[in-house]
Amino acid sequence: MVNNSQTGLPGGPAADAAGTPAGSVDGRASRWQSHREERRRELIKSARKAVHALGSDASMEEIAAAAGTSKSVFYRYFGDKAGLQQAVGEVVLSQMQRRIQEAAQGAQTPREGLFAMVSAYLQMAETSPNVYTFVTRYTPGDAGAANSTIATAGALGHFFAAISDMIARPMHSHLGDSAGREAAIGYWPNAAIGLVRNAGEQWLASPPSPAKPDQEAMARQITDWLCLGIAPALRSGPNTAAPAPTPAPTSAPTLSEPKKEST
Template sequence: MGPVDYVQPAVDGRAARWQRHREERRRELIKAARKAVHTLGRDASMEDIAAAAGTSKPVFYRYFGDKAGLQQAMGEVVLAQMQRKMKEAVATATTAREGLFAMVSAYLQMAESSPSVYAFVTRLPHGDAGQQDAIAASGALGHFFESISAMMAAPMREHLGPDAETLIGYWPTAAIGMVRNAGELWLSSPDSPAKPDQQAMAGYITDWLCVGIAPGSRAAQKPQ
């Protein structure tokens, strides 16, 4: 008796269509939730978001589990767009410093475009201090700082000497903290004549990362 031929089971077309429907519905809900948070503010409740989306709160819970799940899902979409913007910006840079400025500028632009959405996806729910927010958990910023640190490796080795390799490894993590903390403080600061615009703030952060704030550095000088 010859070997029995294995027959690949047919794909359940109904199951595939249902999965596509769920994915499309999920994207629609994230888009509607993002629009609602942009309009209502970062403290919008699940009930407010569902009402603005023209559906019910149980629908959002069915797709995202809870508010933290919605924050994570929305954060992934925001971060994907932020990544694309950063890649486009960095691709045009010819030097490490230009690349760093382009990346920081793209980050600030995306955050400034909707402060409420940015705050919604980066703020942890009460009682979830052990978790990471969407940006931290994704590692998205880390990817770009690693790319920039590779560009800066040669001049950093020349400047730092024998200790360069160890210190270069610390730089991306330190840079992420600098950009996020300075950027979020700038974003939350009220408008005033003394508040730098987005391009100026990106320039300051870039200088702090590259040369510090010591007297005589560009970052320590007032713009003309």
């Protein structure tokens, strides 16, 4: 007579070579995977706090020390610094994308939408320039810097592609499918991303000074450049008053330690 419990045939529980039921093995594997995922989330949060305090060029050893663990733990979970940047970047950029999308949804016109999106982007980057730089730039000369760029390009590319699509949708609705407007809809959103990012990052890196605009003024200026270019400024001269700004979003979560997130 054949014992089904030993052969794993239908009607009897499957077992591994040691005679342990497969369900027990699956349960342990599931619990271990959950533990690893929770530990990974904790390390990402700790890394964000460390980078916020120490700077975007903090080493793995410094980040691990601030997290109260060893760098070997970070290497075990993320492989190298590029892997950590990618993991933090996925969380940070996803959060920024949601915040920008929320800001744009309340806009009544395409221009208001642009202003809301630029404001949200600058607000979140300003909450922690160190964290923003950590997930978008890489220190030249670091070991594996080239690989870092490749490793994190996915999260960063997805972020800017999503923002470009957010810009393109209202433009398409506003301009329609009229002949001759394909270039505006097809190319302008990506060009806008380049302007916003480069102007925003230069503003973010500039030291405080009387000449540096605050966040709302910078968002208004970038929006004017996007909608009107610099021709009005060239025509009007230095003494012409700027138009009244659209109200900026009042608050935004921080990049260093968001109030609530699924990291």
